[in-house]
Amino acid sequence: MRYRSQSIAYWYFAVAMCLFGLQLVFGLLTASKYLGPDPLLNFLPFDKTKAIHTNLLIVWVLTGFMGATYYVVPEESRSEIYSVKLGYIQLIAWTLMGVTAVVGYMFGWTAGNKMLEQPFPLKIVVVIVMLMFLYNILMTIKRAGRWTVTEGVLVAGLAFAAILYLPALIEYENYTVSIFYRWWTIHLWVEGVWEMIQGGLLAYLLIRLSGADREVMEKWLYVIVGLVFMAGILGTAHHYYWVGVPHYWLPIGGFFSALEPVALLGMAMYAYFAMRRAGFSHPNSLAVHWTIGSTVFTVFGAGLLGFAHTWPSVNKWTHGTLITAMHGHGAFYGAYAMTVLAMISYTLPHLTSDRKVEGSSIGYWAFWMQVMGMFGMTLSFGTAGIGQVYLERILGLGYLDTQLKLQVHFLMLIATASVFATGAALFIWNFFRTAPRSVAAIDSSTSAPDLAPAGHANSAVSG
Amino acid sequence: MTKRQGRLFFIICTLISATVFIGLTFDSHRRFPGLTNEDKLTPEIIRGKDVWHNNNCINCHTLLGEGGYYAPDLTKITQQRGTPYLTAFLKDPSQFYSEEKHRRLMPNPKLSDAEISEVIAFLDWVGHIDNQGWPPRPIIVSGTTIPGTDVGQPPTHASVSTDPVAQGEALFRSSPPACNACHSIASGANLAGPTLAGLATRAAAIIASPEYKGEAKTPTDYIRESITHPSAYLVPGAMYSANSQSFMPDNFAADLEPQQIDSLVAYLETLK
C-alpha cells in the first residue's frame, strides 16, 4: 500500500464481509423453507427472506466494488483519494441504507419488485451515495491529472451502473413496460457494466499478480469490453421473450445472448495467457487462485449455465423454474462475488498487519470449500430444475406436487450450501483475524516486497 | 492490433448495439398498447398492481414467469380459477392447502375485499397480454393432468374446512373419487375427460341448446346431474362416450355422500 487513503478500502471490505455473512444466513433460512413446514411462516415467510438474501448480495458486492475502487484509483492515478472523509461518510450512509432496507423488508416495507425491492426513499439514498462516490473518485483523478485504461474502465463501469439504476426510480402503470425497464437495470448491470467493472479489476489484478505488460493487457481489455457490449446490450432481449413485447425480440435475444459467453471466455483466456506469459511468480498465490478461479467460474456459471437456457425454444420450457436459480447462483458468485473476494485476497496483506503474503491454509480451505460448495449448489438447483421442467412443464403435473417430488434435490442443496457457508465463514474469519494496519505502519511499509514497481503506469494517459 | 484499434472496436461495438437497442425500444413502445390491451388498463387494475407489489407476491410466485420460483406461476390463473374461487382463496389460503400435505403454504396476505378484487382484476389483465403463447402448455397449481400418477393423496386438513368450495376442491383432487385423474381445470387441457375450465359458463349454453335432453334447468342442476347421471348429456367427442353411454363412471351417486356431491357442485360452479 503506497497511499494512506487506500486504507479506506479496508472498511468497505469489512462491511462487505459482514453483509456477505448475513446474506448466507438468510440464504440458508430461505433454502430450509423448501423442505418445510415453515415455523416462521407468519413472521419471516419465504418472500421476505429471499428478498433480504438477494438484496444483501447486491449491496455487499457493490460495497466490494467501491472498496476495490478506493484501493485501485490511488495506485493508478498515483495520488491520495480526494477526500477521505467523504469516503467514510459515503460508507456510513450506504451501510445505513442497506441495514434499513433489510429491517424494512422484515416488516413489510418493500417496493415488491424483484431485486429492486428498495422503497423509493432508499432508492434516492442509493443515488446520492453513488454520486458522492463518483464525485470523490473523479476529483481524485482530476487532481492527479492522470488515469490509466484499467481504472478508466473500472470507474466508467461504476458510473454506468449508477445511470442504469435511474429507470428503477420511475413507476410504470403497464406491468409489461415495468418489466421491460427492470431489465435495463438488472440485465444491463450483470451482463454489461458490471462485467466492465469485473474486466477493470481483472486487468488490475493480472497486471499486479503476473507483471504482464500493461500495454498489451489494456488493449485486450478494450476488446473484451467491446465484446461484452456487442452481445450484452441486445442480449437483454433474452428477458423479453414471454412478457408481452413484439415478436422480433425472440430471435434477437437468442442470437445475441448466445454470443455473450464469447466475451466471458475471452476474459478467462485473457487471464490464462497473462499468467502463462508472465508466470505465476507472485508470492500471493491465494489471490492468484481467486483471480483465475473467478474467470473459470464465470465461464461455467454465467457462460455455460446461461447459454443452457437462453435460446427461446428452450427458455419456453425452463422460464420461471429452478433452472434460473441454478444459473443465477453460479453466475453471480463466479463473476462478482469471486471478483470481490479476489480483490480482498490480493489487498489483505497490505491492508492488515501480521499476515503472510502467500496466504494461510485457512485461506485455501475457504477457497476450495466455497468453490466446491457452490458447484454442488448449482448442480442441486440444476437437477431440481430439470425435474421440474419435465414433470411440471412438459408432463403437466401440478406445481405443488412437482415440488414435493424434488425434496431430495433440496436436501442436496442444503448439504452443499452448508459446505459453501463453511468456506465463506472461514474467509470472513480470516479477514477479521488480524487488525487493520495503523497509519504509522502504512508509512513505514511502502517498500513491501510484492508491490509493483513504479514503472507500471508507463502507459498512463495524462490530462 | 494496437491499443487505439482496441478502443475503436469497443466504441463501435457499443455504439451500434446501443443504437439498435434504443431504436427497437421506441418501436416496442409503439406496440405495447396493442400487445397488452392498454385500453383495458383501468384504475382498478393499476391499484391491483400496487397490491401485487406492496405484498411482495413476486418473491414467491412468478408472473409471466418472473419471480420467486417458490409458488405457482399466476400468469393464467384467472382462466383456471374463477373469481369466486380466487376470492375465497385469498381470504384464507389455509382453507385450500395445507403445510402437512405440500410442505409449504401461502401466509394469509390479510387483504381487504377491495384489494382482493383489485389484484384479481390485475391478474386477469396480465393473463390476456399477448406474450407469444407462453406457457406452451398450462401450468397447473396442484393435482395432475397425467392419468394414473399417485398425486391424489387422501384428503387432509383442507377437507376439514367448512367452506363447501374448499371442500369440493379438496375432494376433486382426492382419490377416490379422483376427478382430477380425468379432468383438468386448465382451459384446453383435455385428458380422458373434457376440461372443466369454464364449466359453469358452458353449462348455461348447453341446457339452452336443442341437443340437451336432460332434466336440469339451471347450470347448478346440470353440474349435479353430470356427476350423478353422466350420460344424461354427452359432451361431443368419440373419446368421451359411445352408444349413448358416457365413459365417465356412474357410481358417484351411490358412492359419494350427498354432502360431498354438494361440495363438488359448489366448487365446480366456480369454474366460470
Ligand code: HEM
Ligand atoms: C455474470 C453474468 C451473469 C449474471 C450475474 C447473471 C445472473 C442472472 C440472474 C440472477 C438471473 C435471474 C433473474 C431473475 O430471476 O429475475 C438470470 C437470468 C437469466 N440469464 Fe443470466 N446472468 C449472467 C450471464 C448470463 C449469460 C452470459 C447468459 C446467456 C448466455 C444468461 C442467460 C440468462 C437467461 C436466459 C436468464 C433468464 C431465465 C428466465 O427467466 O427464463 N445470463 N441471470
Ligand SMILES: [Fe+2]
Ligand atoms: Fe440477462
